[in-house]
Amino acid sequence: MRKNAIPLLLLSMLSASAFAAGQMKPGLWEMTMKSDAMKNMPKMTPEQMEQMRKMGMNVPQIQDGAMVHKICVTKQMTESNTLPGADGKEMGCQTKNMQQSGNSYSADVVCNSAQMKGEGKVKGSFSGDTAFTSTYDFKGTMHGQQVNQHHENSGKWLSADCGNVPPAGGMMPKK
Template sequence: MRRTLAPLVFVSALLVSTANAADHHMRPGLWEMTTTSDLLNLVPLIPPDQMQNLMALAKQNGFELPDIQNGAAMSKACVTQAMADQKNPLDFYQNRSGCTAKNASHIGNKYRMDFVCSSARLKGNGTAEGTLTSPESFSGRTEFDGLVQGNPVQ
């Protein structure tokens, strides 16, 4: 169970970071994002050595793991003017962690994308959708069904 959690935390961090480029009407600047999940309540069970490995893996892929407390991951991301103006953010998050975005759509203040992950540790597919509720706020939902280190997860 503990080995299953570490890659899922990494994918959660990845998906949080993809949302920050989803709508071309968002305000550029430093965004603070909070992601909640029942699974994140289990992060304290990850042994320190595995957590260090997870942090190193995230850093290798250009990410820092968010601060995770009480089932919520808090992270910050800088949204540049170019990112805020972008209508199709696929290039921003393609092929991170072995995941590729497909069927991305952006209509008004809503976005949706499917993603497929096919790395040695992470295989499966999912969807991410969200709504920009103001130029400074969004809410969203991500679902994933597949294998993490060979263990089935949904």
């Protein structure tokens, strides 16, 4: 389950963030996600987390049943309305039917690859350029296993200085 859940969790967090990047203030952001997958995921030991870091993954913290991750959103990302690695193409996913009205946005996610098949829906809203909330629902298969997930995401801007936190693309595994 853990092997399948982590890519889906990262994809859902990034999908919500990527579509809305045009309204995000550049700087350090804290992203929080609660999901059905988190409830069923076995707890990882510090050794397992360290092993994932050695494999090049920027491993988020788990707090109160939610995944919490700090990312850096650069000015270039906000101007281009995209976050690196957030398009889902590596997993065979495409974002379609993107709509934005005022502070609200929505998009469909369609996945059709050997790794993932199915459809999802992202809906969210912004509170200015320093906070957002969104939901992501996905039904399909991942690595041949049925997936029916609901995710609740939120983000809040922390500061203009990212410190040593890498830009958002650093969440994805290194190749």
